[in-house]
Structure formats: C-alpha cells, structure tokens
Amino acid sequence: MTLQFWGATRTVTGSLHYVETNGKRFILDCGLYQGHRDEAESLNRNIPVKHIEELDYLFLSHAHIDHSGNIPTLVKSGFRGKIVTTKATADLISIMLLDSAYIHEKDIEYVNKKRRKKGLPPKEPLYTKKDVEESLKYLEPIQYEKWFKVSEDVKVIFYDAGHILGSALILIEVQEDHGKRRLLFTGDIGRKNLPIIKDPYQVENVDFLISESTYGGRYHRPYKEVSSELRDLINRTYKRKGKIIIPAFSVGRTQEIVYEIHNLHENNELPDIPIFVDSPLSVNVTEIFKRHPECYDDEALEIINNNENPFGFERLIYIKDVEKSKELNSINKPCIIISASGMCEAGRILHHLKNSISDKRNIILIVGYQAQGTLGRNLVEKKKVVRIFGEEYERKADVIVLNEFSSHGDRRDLLNYAEKSSAEKIFCVHGDPDQMEQFAQGLRELNKKEVYIPERGDVFEL
Ligand SMILES: [Zn+2]
Numbered sequence: 001m002t003l004q005f006w007g008a009t010r011t012v013t014g015s016l017h018y019v020e021t022n023g024k025r026f027i028l029d030c031g032l033y034q035g036h037r038d039e040a041e042s043l044n045r046n047i048p049v050k051h052i053e054e055l056d057y058l059f060l061s062h063a064h065i066d067h068s069g070n071i072p073t074l075v076k077s078g079f080r081g082k083i084v085t086t087k088a089t090a091d092l093i094s095i096m097l098l099d100s101a102y103i104h105e106k107d108i109e110y111v112n113k114k115r116r117k118k119g120l121p122p123k124e125p126l127y128t129k130k131d132v133e134e135s136l137k138y139l140e141p142i143q144y145e146k147w148f149k150v151s152e153d154v155k156v157i158f159y160d161a162g163h164i165l166g167s168a169l170i171l172i173e174v175q176e177d178h179g180k181r182r183l184l185f186t187g188d189i190g191r192k193n194l195p196i197i198k199d200p201y202q203v204e205n206v207d208f209l210i211s212e213s214t215y216g217g218r219y220h221r222p223y224k225e226v227s228s229e230l231r232d233l234i235n236r237t238y239k240r241k242g243k244i245i246i247p248a249f250s251v252g253r254t255q256e257i258v259y260e261i262h263n264l265h266e267n268n269e270l271p272d273i274p275i276f277v278d279s280p281l282s283v284n285v286t287e288i289f290k291r292h293p294e295c296y297d298d299e300a301l302e303i304i305n306n307n308e309n310p311f312g313f314e315r316l317i318y319i320k321d322v323e324k325s326k327e328l329n330s331i332n333k334p335c336i337i338i339s340a341s342g343m344c345e346a347g348r349i350l351h352h353l354k355n356s357i358s359d360k361r362n363i364i365l366i367v368g369y370q371a372q373g374t375l376g377r378n379l380v381e382k383k384k385v386v387r388i389f390g391e392e393y394e395r396k397a398d399v400i401v402l403n404e405f406s407s408h409g410d411r412r413d414l415l416n417y418a419e420k421s422s423a424e425k426i427f428c429v430h431g432d433p434d435q436m437e438q439f440a441q442g443l444r445e446l447n448k449k450e451v452y453i454p455e456r457g458d459v460f461e462l
Contacts, residue, residue, distance in 0.1 A: 001019065001020070001021040001174060001181065001183065001208075001461075001462040002018075002019070002020040002021070002459065002460070002461055002462075003017065003018070003019055003183075003208075003210075003427070003459070003460045003462060004017070004018040004049075004457070004458070004459045004460075005017055005018075005427070005429065005454040005455075005456065005457070005458050006018060006047075006048050006049060006456060006457065007029070007031055007033065007456075008029075008031065008066070008212075008429045008430040009429060009454050009455055009456045009458070010431075010432075010433050010436065010453065010455065010456075011033075011035070011430075011431075011432070012066065012214060012369075012371075012430055012431060012432060013031060013032065013033050013034040013035065013066040014031050014032065014033030014034070014043060014044075014066060014070075015028075015029035015030075015031035015061070015066055015067045015187075015429070015430060016028070016029055016030055016031060016047070016049075016070075017029065017185065017210060017429070018049050019172065019183070021154060021172070021174050022151060022153050022154050022174060023151070024056050024057075024150050024151055024154055025051075025054060025055050025056055026055060026056050026057035026058065026059060026081070026150075027049060027055060027057075027058050027059070028058075028059050028061065028170060028185045028210070029058075029059075029060060029061055029067045029068070029187070030047070030058055030060070030067075030068065030069075030070045030071045030073075030074045031064075031065065031066040031067040031068060031069055031070060032044055032065050032066055032068075032069030032070045032100070033066075033070075034065075034066060034371070035371075036373075041126075044070055044073060044126055045073065045126065047070065047073060047074055047077050048457070052074065052077045052078045052079050053078035053079065053080060055079055055081045056081045056082075056150070057081050057082050057083075057084055057150065057156075058071070058074065058079065058081060058082070058083045058084070058138075059084050059085070059156060059170050059172075059185075060083055060084070060085035060089060060093075061085075061161065061167065061168050061169070061170055061185065061186075061187025061188070062089055062161065062163060062164055062166060062167035062168060062187050062188060063088075063089045063092035063093045063096055063164065063165075063166060063167075063251060064164065064188065064251065064252075065096060065100055067187065067188070068089075068093050068096070068097070069096075069097070069100050070126075071083065071093070071097065071135050072097060072101065072126075072127035072131040072132050072134070072135045073126060073127055073131075074135070075131065075134055075135035075138065076127060076131055076135075079138070080138070081138070082138055082139075082140040083135075083138045083139045083140060084140050084141075084142055084148060084156070085139070085140075085141060085142070085158075085166075085168070086141065086142065086143070086144060086158055086166045086167075086168050087141040087142070087143070087166070087292070087294075088165050088166025088288065088291075088292040088294075088295050089141075089165075089166035089167070089168070090139050090141035090166075091166070091288045091291065091292070092165065092166055092251060092285065092288055093136075093139075094136055094139075095281065095284050095285065095288070096250075096251065096281070096285075097132040097135070097136070098129055098132050099250075099281050100132075101125070101127055101128050101129045101131065101132045102129065103346070104125040104126045104127060104128075105125045105128060105129070107125070108122075108123055108124070108125040108126075111123060142158065143158075144158050144159060144160055144168065144294075145157065145158070145159060152175075153174060153175040153176070154172065154173070154174050154175075155172075155173050156170060156171065156172050156173070157170075157171050157173070158170055158171075159171065159201035159203055160197075160198045160199075160200065160201045160295070161186065161187050161188065161189055161190055161200055161201070162189070162190030162191065162192070162194060162197055162198055162199045162200035162201070163187065163188040163189060163190035163197075163200070163252075163407050163408065164188075164190070164197070164251060164252035164407055165196070165197060165251070165252070165255075165288070165289055165292060165295050166292065166295060167187060167188065167190065167197075168187060169184060169185065169186055169187060169189070169200070169201060169203055170184070170185045170187065171183070171184050171185075171203055171206070172184075172185075181207050181208070181462070182205060182206050182207050182208070183206070183207065183208040183209075183210070183462070184203050184206040184208070184209050184210070184421060184423065185210045186209070186210065186211045186212050186417070187212070188212050188214070188407070188408055188430070189211075189212055189408065189409045189413065189414060189417060190407050190408070190409060191220070191223075191406075191407070191408070191409045191410070191413055192413070193223050194223070194256065194407060195256050195259040195260055195263075195299075195300070196255060196256060196259050196289070196295075196296060196297065196300045197295055197296065197297060197300075198295065198296070198297045199297070200409070200413075200417065202417065202420050202421070203421055204420060204421060204422060205422060206421040206422060206423040207423060207424060207425070207462075208423055208424075208425045208426075208427070208462055209418060209421050209423035209425070209426045209427070210427045210429055211414065211417070211418055211426060211427070211428055211429070211439075212408070212414070212429060212430040212431065213414065213428045213429065213430060213431030213435050213436045213439040213440075214369075214408045214430060214431050214435065215406070215408050215409065215410045215411060215414070215435065216411055216414055216428070216431050216435040216436055216438050216439025216440075216442070217411055217434060217435045217437075217438030217439060218410055218411055218435070219410045219411055219412060220403065220404045220406065220410040221404050222404075223404060225404075226402055226404040226405065227260060227263070227264070229402065230260060230261075230264070230402065231264050231269050231270070233363060233365070233400060234261075234264070234270060234271070234273065234336065235269075235270070235271060237334065237361070237362070237363050238271040238273050238334045239271075240361045241333065241334055241361055242334060242359070242361030242362045242363060242397075243331075243334060243335050243336070243337065243356050243359075243361075243362045243363075244335075244336045244337070244362070244363045244365055245337050245339075245349070245352050245353060245356050245362065245363070245364050245365070245397075246336065246337065246338045246339070246364075246365045246367060247339065247340070247341065247342055247343070247344045247349045247353075247364075247366065247367075247368075247376060248338050248339070248340065248342050248367055248368065249340060249341070249342035249368060250279050250281040250282040250285050250340045250342075251281075251285050252407050253342065253367055253368050253405060253407070254277060254279070254282045254285070254286075254338055254340070255282075255285070255286060255289050255311060256405060256407070257338060257367060257405065258275075258277060258286075258311055258316065258338070259300075259311070260405075261275060261316075261336070262311075262316075265315065271334075272315070273315070273334050273335060273336060274315055274317065274335045274336070275315055275316045275317070275335070275336040275338070276316075276317050276318075276319055276328060276335060276336070276337045276338070276339075277316065277317070277318045277319065277338045277339075278319045278325050278328060278337055278338065278339040278348050278352070279319075279338075279339050279340040279347070279348060280320045281340060282318070282338075282340065283318045283319075283320050286311045286318070289311060290309075290311065325348050325351070326351075328352065329351065329352075329355050337352050339352055342368045342376070343368070343369075343370050343371055343374040343375070343376040343377075344370075344374060344375035344376040344379065345374050345375060345376070350375075350388055350389060353375075353388055354388045354389065354393065356397055357386070357388070357393050357394075357395050357396070357397050358393055358394050358395070358396050358397070359396060359397060360396040360397060360398070361397075362396075362397035362398075363397060363398050363399075363400055364379055364397050364398070364399045364400070365400050365402065366379060366380055366399060366400070366401045366402070367401075367402050367403075367405040367406075368405070368406065369403075369406065375387070375388065379395070379399050380399065380401055382395075382399055383395065411438070411439065411442065414439060415439070415442050415443065415446065418443055418446075418448070419446050423448075424448070424449075424450060425450040425452070425460075425462065426443055426448055426450065426451045426452070427452050427453075427454055427460070428440050428443075428451065428452065428453045428454075429454065433453075436453050437453070440453055
C-alpha cells in the first residue's frame with residue numbers, strides 16, 4: 001500500500017491524501033486550502049495527484065469546505081471515478097459547494113474589477129455553479145457501517161465520527177497473502193456528548209492511522225460548564241438591554257448553538273429574548289439536519305419523538321431574505337443574532353458587527369476557531385479598534401470566547417482514540433504545527449514508536 005500526503009500537512013486546511021493499493025487508486029477528501037490569497041489560489045487550482053482521470057474513488061469524510069471544497073476542481077481536472085460518502089454528507093455538500101461557487105464567482109468579480117484598472121486580463125473563478133452541478137453527478141451516497149466493495153480484496157466502511165452531521169471515519173481493509181491490513185482515516189474527530197449528533201465510533205484493530213490533530217495540544221472544558229456560562233451571559237446581557245452577536249459557520253455550529261439555546265429555553269432558564277438565525281445557508285442546512293434523524297443521538301431523538309423541533313421554537317426566527325436581514329439593524333431591544341461567516345470574513349455577520357460593536361451593552365460571542373489574519377481573530381485578541389468594510393470602528397462591546405462549542409475532540413480525546421485503535425503507525429495531519437508536535441509527543445509517551453508528521457508530497461510504503 002502506498003500513501004502520499006498532499007493536503008492538511010502541517011496545516012489545518014486542504015485535506016487530501018492519496019492511497020494506492022492492490023491496483024486501485026483513490027483519494028481521501030478533496031478540501032479547499034484556505035490561507036493567504038496567492039498561495040491558496042495556486043494550491044487550489046493545481047491538484048497535485050498524478051493521473052487524476054485514472055482515480056477510482058474519492059472517499060469523503062465530511063462536508064466541511066476544508067475537506068470537500070475542491071471537489072469541483074477535481075472533476076474539472078478529469079476525475080471520473082465515484083465520490084463515496086454518507087447520505088447526509090452528500091446532501092450537505094450539494095448546497096455547500098453551490099454556496100462556495102457563489103463566493104468564488106463574487107470574489108473573482110471583485111478581483112477582476114481591480115485587474116481591469118491595472119490593465120491586466122481577467123481571471124476565471126476557481127469553479128462555477130455549473131462545475132458544481134457537474135461534479136455532483138459523481139456522488140455515490142452510502143450508509144454508515146455497511147461495507148463498500150472496491151474490489152475482491154479491498155473494501156471500505158464509514159463509521160460515525162461524531163463531528164458534524166454525516167461526518168465519518170473511513171476504514172480501508174485490504175486482504176493480503178499474509179492476512180488483513182487496516183488503514184483508518186479519522187477525517188475530523190468529534191467529541192462525546194456534543195448536542196444532536198452521536199458520539200465518535202471507536203474503531204479497533206487498526207494497523208495504520210491517519211489522525212487529525214487540531215486540538216492535539218489543548219484540553220476543552222466539560223460541555224455542561226459551558227452551557228451554564230452561555231445561560232449566564234444571555235441573562236446578563238438581557239438585563240442591561242444589550243444584544244448578543246454570534247458569528248457561526250452555517251453547518252454544525254449554528255445548529256448546535258440553536259439546540260443548546262433550545263434546551264435552556266425548555267428548562268425556563270432564559271429571559272424572553274428573540275433569537276434570529278440570519279443566514280440563507282443555515283436555513284437550508286437546518287432543513288438537511290431535519291432530514292437525517294439516522295445521525296441523531298438518543299437525546300435529540302427523544303425531542304423529535306415528543307413532537308418537538310429542536311431547531312425551531314417560538315422565539316427563534318430564521319431569516320433568508322436580505323431585506324428582512326437589514327431590518328434587524330433597527331431592532332432596539334435585547335436579542336440574539338447568529339450569522340455567518342464563522343470567522344467574520346464575509347457575509348451578513350459583518351453588518352451586525354458594524355452595528356453592534358461600539359455599544360458596550362452588547363456581547364460578541366465567539367464559538368469557533370478563528371484563523372490568523374481574520375476579523376474574528378482580531379476580535380478574539382480584543383483589539384480596541386477593528387476594520388469592518390474598510391472602515392475603523394471602536395470596539396466597546398465585550399468579546400467572549402467559548403471554544404468548547406468546538407466540534408473537534410481535544411488532546412485527551414485524540415490520544416485516547418489513537419490508543420484504543422491500537423494502530424502501530426500513526427500519521428498526524430490537519431493541525432497547526434505546534435498542536436501536531438504536542439500530539440505526536442503525547443503518542444510517543446503512549447509507547448507509539450512510529451509517529452510521523454508528513455510534509456506535503458511525502459510518500460510512505462506500508
Ligand atoms: Zn470538520
């Protein structure tokens with residue numbers, strides 16, 4: 001078996017790994033690289049896998065754009081194999097890739113306007129809606145925990161990764177003369193007791209493990225503690241007549257926050273405060289959540305069985321329409337506004353921040369990872385003055401960070417998982433270098449002798 005690492009090597013985005021075994025060739029994930037514009041552009045436009053047209057499969061772990069977002073480029077580059085993934089992921093990427101194409105098309109319009117002024121020729125978007133529609137034809141959704149036969153001696157199975165709706169751990173089992181060999185790819189590993197979705201499934205008897213390392217060096221606080229903190233800050237802000245602005249990714253985090261607020265509401269722990277989810281994509285994604293109860297944990301199922309909708313209750317209002325979104329600006333009473341993008345780089349969240357940031361009664365609640373160089377990161381760093389739409393704003397609103405809503409396991413979870421998998425060779429991917437080093441060190445302390453942090457392009461013969 002040959003492994004080659006092409007993405008999420010010593011970084012958190014652009015997940016892409018190549019596997020060749022018993023005459024079959026496939027890739028694990030095809031994510032978008034996110035980072036500095038020029039570097040990201042060149043990495044995303046040129047998928048480095050050789051003979052893309054001969055690939056048999058793309059096995060996709062989950063719908064997050066850093067794992068799925070470059071599929072249209074893959075298909076444009078000649079891929080004609082099958083994209084195998086869970087049913088929920090197939091549904092999610094169908095709308096998320098369209099949204100991504102829209103962003104790329106808008107983005108290039110802006111870039112081309114600037115290029116025209118400089119007399120430079122226009123550029124094409126990375127991909128368009130049409131490219132997305134074309135690539136969705138190759139989808140082959142499968143069920144969790146059912147073997148998918150690649151050939152007589154190679155099969156693949158997806159287990160719940162407990163990270164977001166539809167997320168999977170991908171196990172590849174190869175029959176060889178001297179016995180079976182098992183390679184497990186974690187995609188992103190979730191956490192126990194996350195709302196709505198199931199806990200990660202523990203795969204055992206693994207030989208080789210490709211593991212994410214996002215929080216390989218950090219610990220999360222228990223979920224319960226965070227939930228009471230959320231309750232307290234909502235009550236506090238309500239009393240001083242402030243607003244709570246929550247930037248959140250449309251998939252996963254938004255539904256989890258809504259679910260958590262729903263629980264607080266059900267237990268009569270919240271004041272009479274309206275809650276707005278202002279994002280057209282969140283609205284669509286929430287519809288997909290509703291369609292996939294097979295992914296829910298027992299708690300979420302019980303709520304559904306009691307004929308309640310955990311994503312909608314009387315005080316929660318979903319906003320699709322732009323005009324309605326603008327009307328939120330003139331609301332002059334306490335409310336909660338959840339909106340995208342999660343790192344405050346684009347989207348409607350910018351209008352809400354612009355409107356609320358200079359009032360000290362308000363709170364900006366950060367619930368997800370904020371990459372370097374984003375407005376979100378400036379907020380986390382509590383900068384006194386920030387730029388929104390190119391203008392400076394004095395920040396008087398308080399910024400509160402609740403990392404624990406993260407849908408990634410922490411150091412303890414990742415080390416436990418690797419240990420129980422009993423893998424002898426472990427490849428650390430998908431993490432900032434410091435987190436990876438600490439994770440690798442932790443693995444070595446558990447007596448794992450073969451731990452690697454591959455560089456881009458590194459090849460391993462197993
Ligand atoms: Zn993810």
